[in-house]
Amino acid sequence: MSGMSNGTGAMLSRREHIGQSIADILTTPIGTRLMRRNYGSYLPQLVDHPATDANRLRLIAATAQAIIKWEPRTRVLRVGVRLNAQGKCQLSIVRRDTDSADTVMSTVNVGGAA
Template identity: 70%
Template sequence: MSRATGRSIALRDHISQSIGDILTTSIGDRLMRRTYGSYLPQLVDHPATEANRLRLIAATAQAIMKWEPRTRVQRITTSFNAQGRCVIAIARRDLHSGAAVNSTVTI
């Protein structure tokens, strides 16, 4: 179900929506699932050094592998837009269909 419209959505879109939720939720925010989420919200305010970019990529991959078993990450890249927000591009393969999917999440 789409969180924006409340209507039914395709499985591919549901996985993308789920990934966005996982990556934008700080670990410890959910009361009944303290380990749900990712470390991305804590990392995005750090300087845009290569070491911190690697930390962003690792935190993204770790969270998706742990909380979204319906897909496999193939590649993750990071960049920063004009407003200074972190844009994470994720290339993944959905296990149900085998389709390659590219998605982005802005933090």
């Protein structure tokens, strides 16, 4: 099964479509989708907090929680967090898709200036 790119309309492989879905989930604030108020993650709210160890852990937990809830085609193995001075959070997500034995690493940027 494959999907469609939300930017170009081109066909995506299953792996690429899952990556696109994860990025959409993580960058959508909870409560902003009209017909699906629970959709999204708490990351947009958490990214502006101080870069303490406790807040890094909250970012990792919010990432894993959102992916587990909204993307059943994959399993999260590891999440890494990098924060910069401009308020941008870069998440490195290592996952294993349910139809494959391979691990996949993807990055998602949340917050900060465009």
